[in-house]
Amino acid sequence: MRWINITLGLIFTGVLGFWGTREVISDPVYFLELLLGGITRGSIYALIALGYTMVYGIIQLINFAHGEIYMIGAMTALIVASVMGLWGWNSAVIAILAVVFAIVYSCAYGFTVEKIAYKPLRNAPRLSALISAIGMSLFLQNYVMLAQTPEFLPFKSLIPDFLFWEPYAHIITSVELSIIIVTIIVMILLGILIKFTTIGKAMRATAQDKVMAALLGINVNQVISTTFVVGSATAAIGGVLIACHVGQINFFIGFLAGLKAFIAAVLGGIGSVPGAVLGSLVLGISESFFTGYFWSEYEDVFAFSILVIILIFRPSGILGKHETQKV
């Protein structure tokens, strides 16, 4: 079985490499555009996927409502920005306040959702928690739809076009550049949080063994809440950035984005933070090339196919630990 995998992999990479090199030589700018577009897309997936993977790492739950948290982040930013825009405030102040509000409110929603829908189900069958999560997702979608509007709302970009970036803007716009830079910063901060702070240590301990962590004096409930809050914050940043990039939002944007980000998290090996980032980049870049060179209408099919193919050969994702099952 193993040599078949290796041979297939080599043939696949060879064909892809050959074909790819040909394309790069024939039109390098288009290739670069697609690559950077893919990285941008992957960065957004990564920001959302982090929330999934962290929550999954700690309580083994697919947090279906996570996409909705991201949507609420974008929605809050839109509302805050429009209100302040009408009051005639300075656009830099608006941008900062909108992002701050988006993060704060997303965190609050993430926290509340966990308290309502997941905490009472801590010891219940896992499927029950999943259905509860799906119910929460449906509820939040409809709540935003009813309270606001089912239509698409135009979202005025909070990020201005940088003047110094003018000469390169045809390859990558300043919004896309900001997305990539912000994502890198968030990743570094998150890495520091998880690796070096006390709460990060507590998170890792809880993910490994909840009971043992509790015995050592870690407040497990608090750690879980913190995980939701941190995940929601990154999702909110992703929401605001993508809204700036796409230019319009509605109540339903969270669903597909959440699904894709979840695929990315699974691709990388769910529960692993670097895995989520890697999976997101792989998904984003390959999706971008696929839609750029092949059919754009089969974009989602491609995303799922790549997931199926990778999982068949590596059943626990790219970076996932292969757990040996014990009796």
Added chain:
Amino acid sequence: MVTKKEIKQAFFIALWFMVLTFPIMVIKVNTIKNIVIFRWNYLFWIGIGTFFAALTWNYFLQLKENKQKTETSDDIPLVHKLLQNARFKIPFLIVLAIFFLVYPFIFPMYHTSIMISALVYVMLGLGLNIVVGLAGLLDLGYVAFYCVGAYAYALLNLHFGVSFWLALPISAVLGFLFGTLLGYPVLRLRGDYLAIVTLGFGEIIRIIMENWDSFSNGPRGIANIPPPSLFNIDLNQHNTVIYIYFIVIALVLMTIFFVARLEDSRIGRAWIALRDDEIACQAMGISKVKTKLTAFALGATWASIGGVVFAAKTSYINPMSFTIWESITILSVVVIGGMGSAIGVIAGAFVLILLPEYLRAVAEYRMLVFGALQVIVMVFKPEGLIKGVRKIYKFKKVEE
């Protein structure tokens, strides 16, 4: 009783929710006309609403916790107790039979039609129950097989004029094949990986149907699918609905019979054993591959039959009927009803399908209520409305 502390707590929860919902509930921005509307009255209602909601929520949560402490683990739901009692069981079944027999003649066509969709979901639920409830394989792409069945009938009819009765076994076989086909590559995956891959398969089939115009007519769908025929007799619309109703009843009865027999058969027990412990099960000489594949394939078979009935009933199908939400609804039927329990699944289907239909009066809010209901049922009854009961053999003490 409500103590002072609880009131204080509820008050703070209400305050928290007022802050939480402020931007989305109160401010409404019209970005085209550039007007902001502040709806302060909403804030008031949210405060009041969440205050009382928090009180009841905490009350019931405490009730549940206290109950968990006192009760023993092997309590049997009331319905099962009643059904085990022969004196109750027979009259109950007779009443049920009479009710379903006369139902289409008493109620108007609209209600019969709703009942048909509920019954189709009973079938789908029981089919998915094999996969999720018995075999423990989380399948989020169940709708793919439903889609296969519906399109099989629609396309076979369109191109070859195949009738409903012939399409039924053909698509059952097709569903079985597809189940095996999709089941095979995912055998190695476990738990949530399996869930997301099956979800992927479901979406792939839908998107292909949407984009492969020459094959499936794309998003326009296929119209004029004929209803089932009855010895070439011309039926008017009302009678057709009644006819389909009885076909579905027959199919549901068949499903219940099969599932009940399967559950106690060798293969059924193998499913349950595999769900509970894979390694121990393999050590007992049960083939993992065969057992998992039969679960997938048999589940898919029921879904495809359901699909055929759905196509015949609506006479028009398009890919939008087979989104992931459909899978989620069917999964909710199984989980909310009670995993692994046939009665639970039936109850779940009726609650989840009939309730939103009759909530159409408040149409905009029905999905909101549906979502909230899922959360509430799961929080207070995590094992479902009627939980499954395993057959227990009681040993009587032999007197020496």
